[in-house]
Amino acid sequence: MYNWFFYRLYNYFQIKKNYDPLFHSVAVVAFAQVIHFCLLSLIIVKLFNFDLKFFGNEYSINKLIIFPFAFVWLYLLNNYYKNVINDKNFKSLKKNCFLNSTPVTPITPPTVPQFFK
Numbered sequence: 001m002y003n004w005f006f007y008r009l010y011n012y013f014q015i016k017k018n019y020d021p022l023f024h025s026v027a028v029v030a031f032a033q034v035i036h037f038c039l040l041s042l043i044i045v046k047l048f049n050f051d052l053k054f055f056g057n058e059y060s061i062n063k064l065i066i067f068p069f070a071f072v073w074l075y076l077l078n079n080y081y082k083n084v085i086n087d088k089n090f091k092s093l094k095k096n097c098f099l100n101s102t103p104v105t106p107i108t109p110p111t112v113p114q115f116f117k
Helices: 002-015 021-048 063-086 108-116
Strands: none
Touching: 002 021, 002 063, 021 063
């Protein structure tokens, strides 16, 4: 799913003649991954009724500790997608990598509000 998303963003930024389409695409993909990680952790917390100490207000008042991890994650993603772009099969990512998860997409939105009652 993220490879398809990256491919679409990278092609969009290239068409618009962006000065750094690689980093901008990687930044949007990293943001999507952070949102999905937070959503998944919220669903797990609500489903199993426990508390994650790192995301609470009592144990992590200073959220600046997250920045080094975010920079390392962006660096790793940037290197990964730089290698993907240099790969000869980069153009084969057009449609095939996202079709496997499309049957799950209509089922997910109606079930998510069930966890927040």
